[in-house]
Amino acid sequence: xxxxxxxxxxxxxxxxxxxxxxxxxxxxxxxxxxxxxxxxxxxxxxxxxxxxxxxxxxxxxxxxxxxxxxxxxxxxxxxxxxxxxxxxxxxxxxxxxxxxxxxxxxxxxxxxxxxxxxxxxxxxxxxxxxxxxxxxxxxxxxxxxxxxxxxxxxxxxxxxxxxxxxxxxxxxxxxxxxxxxxxxxxxxxxxxxxxxxxxxxxxxxxxxxxxxxxxxxxxxxxxxxxxxxxxxxxxxxxxxxxxxxxxxxxxxxxxxxxxxxxxxxxxxxxxxxxxxxxxxxxxxxxxxxxxxxxxxxxxxxxxxxxxxxxxxxxxxxxxxxxxxxxxxxxxxxxxxxxxxxxxxxxxxxxxxxxxxxxxxxxxxxxxxxxxxxxxxxxxxxxx
Amino acid sequence: xxxxxxxxxxxxxxxxxxxxxxxxxxxxxxxxxxxxxxxxxxxxxxxxxxxxxxxxxxxxxxxxxxxxxxxxxxxxxxxxxxxxxxxxxxxxxxxxxxxxxxxxxxxxxxxxxxxxxxxxxxxxxxxxxxxxxxxxxxxxxxxxxxxxxxxxxxxxxxxxxxxxxxxxxxxxxxxxxxxxxxxxxxxxxxxxxxxxxxxxxxxxxxxxxxxxxxxxxxxxxxxxxxxxxxxxxxxxxxxxxxxxxxxxxxxxxxxxxxxxxxxxxxx
Numbered sequence: 001x002x003x004x005x006x007x008x009x010x011x012x013x014x015x016x017x018x019x020x021x022x023x024x025x026x027x028x029x030x031x032x033x034x035x036x037x038x039x040x041x042x043x044x045x046x047x048x049x050x051x052x053x054x055x056x057x058x059x060x061x062x063x064x065x066x067x068x069x070x071x072x073x074x075x076x077x078x079x080x081x082x083x084x085x086x087x088x089x090x091x092x093x094x095x096x097x098x099x100x101x102x103x104x105x106x107x108x109x110x111x112x113x114x115x116x117x118x119x120x121x122x123x124x125x126x127x128x129x130x131x132x133x134x135x136x137x138x139x140x141x142x143x144x145x146x147x148x149x150x151x152x153x154x155x156x157x158x159x160x161x162x163x164x165x166x167x168x169x170x171x172x173x174x175x176x177x178x179x180x181x182x183x184x185x186x187x188x189x190x191x192x193x194x195x196x197x198x199x200x201x202x203x204x205x206x207x208x209x210x211x212x213x214x215x216x217x218x219x220x221x222x223x224x225x226x227x228x229x230x231x232x233x234x235x236x237x238x239x240x241x242x243x244x245x246x247x248x249x250x251x252x253x254x255x256x257x258x259x260x261x262x263x264x265x266x267x268x269x270x271x272x273x274x275x276x277x278x279x280x281x282x283x284x285x286x287x288x289x290x291x292x293x294x295x296x297x298x299x300x301x302x303x304x305x306x307x308x309x310x311x312x313x314x315x316x317x318x319x320x321x322x323x324x325x326x327x328x329x330x331x332x333x334x335x336x337x338x339x340x341x342x343x344x345x346x347x348x349x350x351x352x353x354x355x356x357x358x359x360x361x362x363x364x365x366x367x368x369x370x371x372x373x374x375x376x377x378x379x380x381x382x383x
Numbered sequence: 384x385x386x387x388x389x390x391x392x393x394x395x396x397x398x399x400x401x402x403x404x405x406x407x408x409x410x411x412x413x414x415x416x417x418x419x420x421x422x423x424x425x426x427x428x429x430x431x432x433x434x435x436x437x438x439x440x441x442x443x444x445x446x447x448x449x450x451x452x453x454x455x456x457x458x459x460x461x462x463x464x465x466x467x468x469x470x471x472x473x474x475x476x477x478x479x480x481x482x483x484x485x486x487x488x489x490x491x492x493x494x495x496x497x498x499x500x501x502x503x504x505x506x507x508x509x510x511x512x513x514x515x516x517x518x519x520x521x522x523x524x525x526x527x528x529x530x531x532x533x534x535x536x537x538x539x540x541x542x543x544x545x546x547x548x549x550x551x552x553x554x555x556x557x558x559x560x561x562x563x564x565x566x567x568x569x570x571x572x573x574x575x576x577x578x579x580x581x582x583x584x585x586x587x588x589x590x591x592x593x594x595x596x597x598x599x600x601x602x603x604x605x606x607x608x609x610x611x612x613x614x615x616x617x618x619x620x621x622x623x624x625x626x627x628x629x630x631x632x633x634x635x636x637x638x639x640x641x642x643x644x645x646x647x648x649x650x
Contacts, residue, residue: 011599036564036565036584037548037563037564037565037582037583038561038563038564038583039476039563039564041563043563043595044474044475044476044477044563045474045475045477045478045551045557045560045561046557048548048551048552048561049548103547106547106548107545107546107547108544108545108546108547108548108561108582108583108585109544109545109546109581109582109583109584110545112525112543112544112545112546113545115524115525115527115543115545116524116525118525118547119525119526119527119543121524121525121526123521123522124521124522124523124524124549125509125522126522126524126547126549127524130524182549185522186522186552186553187518187555187639187640187641187642188459188520188552188554188555188640189551189552244532308449312581323510331639334559336552337552340557341554341555341556341637342484342488342489342491342556342557343487343488343491344488346474
């Protein structure tokens with residue numbers, strides 16, 4: 001099937017060439033980082049995780065969100081999702097590749113990463129995250145390969161794939177839960193040490209991921225003969241709406257607990273994000289942008305008229321994706337380190353090499369998804 | 384971890400013996416018992432005569448005595464020189480094992496507006512607390528950082544560390560540093576009897592395990608002329624550290640984090 005990804009028109013190849021160019025630039029910066037060390041990033045003793053780990057966290061959510069189309073389709077036999085389920089699974093594959101690469105570029109000794117498997121340490125959440133992510137990649141690869149292969153031959157997929165698909169549902173939930181446990185289990189970082197972190201991660205993921213899927217489907221409709229139809233989009237939009245509402249509810253619960261309880265160790269991180277702390281407030285405009293975008297998106301999604309109108313739906317999806325990216329892919333990780341455990345406020349700003357490397361990692365994910373989509377659409381003769 | 388390491392050494396020893404001694408042993412018609420006893424001899428922990436040993440190493444820092452010494456930096460200098468700690472002269476790349484903090488930052492949760500001046504303006508050395516239940520060890524995905532069971536030292540295997548910095552996120556004391564860049568050009572006076580680190584690994588105070596093995600006290604303790612740093616076995620009721628803790632009021636950093644730090648501050 002993979003040969004379909006190697007044939008395409010001029011538009012396809014220029015898109016691939018653009019992605020390769022972004023990857024090339026990023027690779028050049030990565031070589032610099034590899035030679036000089038992580039000193040080329042904005043990271044420091046005080047903020048020791050930053051942009052890379054934040055992107056990893058955000059993209060684990062996007063990967064997990066495939067379950068929002070897989071579950072209704074396979075568990076509830078919701079036929080309308082037939083066309084988009086494979087798209088969701090391919091987004092999951094691309095996202096997991098992105099996640100793993102972000103971990104790789106964040107390592108001080110990247111070629112020792114195999115030590116995680118050579119010296120398995122079950123008491124470490126990072127070990128479980130590595131297990132969960134690799135497992136999820138394999139599951140999605142196997143499922144999409146088998147189901148699409150059967151579709152190409154015009155036969156029903158083999159029976160054994162069904163339990164594998166069922167397994168992928170709790171597995172998707174587990175990848176984001178374990179990722180939340182990475183942070184929520186640290187007594188040293190009160191900002192993350194909240195029982196609601198994992199539920200919140202899932203809610204934001206199940207909102208941002210399917211919103212991305214809506215945008216992808218509409219884009220494919222514009223660029224190709226692939227038409228997912230109006231109804232499935234609307235059904236996904238309802239999932240997005242509920243998940244966003246739940247996410248905002250969870251965030252408000254966190255804010256209430258921190259502000260009302262007034263414990264300095266918990267409150268100071270929220271102060272840093274929303275009003276600034278000791279004159280430092282790099283993230284304040286970002287956090288407010290995220291808040292406003294999130295609320296506007298929720299409004300557009302809740303009102304049936306604007307949800308059904310595809311123009312306003314697209315607007316809502318873009319706004320909420322940006323909002324949740326700022327929240328999880330920027331603020332959540334950085335604010336966990338500010339102030340630091342010794343009550344110092346040391347800020348962090350990603351550097352150009354860091355951003356270029358991140359862009360390259362994303363480009364690689366896009367390349368994977370592009371190739372996989374090309375295969376899927378070629379098999380269905382919908383290009 | 385130390386058990387695993389010993390197992391590894393044993394295997395390595397057996398393999399080496401198998402390669403080197405196995406063939407002649409066969410020729411001579413001897414059985415493998417010979418090889419086994421030889422291997423046991425190889426893997427026996429090195430008992431250095433005069434090594435300092437304890438069941439639970441701990442440090443007691445007399446903040447008052449430290450204050451009386453004024454702007455002294457002897458313990459920091461001695462530690463950083465002994466352990467080839469680089470000096471980058473910028474806070475972003477900084478590596479430090481022991482340094483000075485004010486009461487507010489070191490023991491911050493007990494800070495208040497009307498605190499007496501002696502305490503408020505007190506500065507004290509901070510370092511790795513060699514916790515009884517170390518958060519850094521729990522999170523390490525490779526076992527590169529581990530607690531030595533025989534005496535409680537929290538150590539790092541610089542050849543296994545993958546540089547993920549999870550331990551830095553988990554440490555409630557900010558005691559860990561990362562080698563953001565190659566430290567070697569920034570070490571003024573390289574000490575050949577202690578390893579330098581490569582970039583991309585985490586490091587911190589080791590309670591001078593290498594000096595203890597030679598029968599010496601930690602470098603900072605030895606360097607402190609004011610006698611403000613006292614090092615000893617917490618499980619020995621006759622030790623200096625236990626006597627001081629029995630006599631004076633002491634505090635530990637962030638007791639609420641549940642890590643059971645083993646560095647005590649006398650105020």
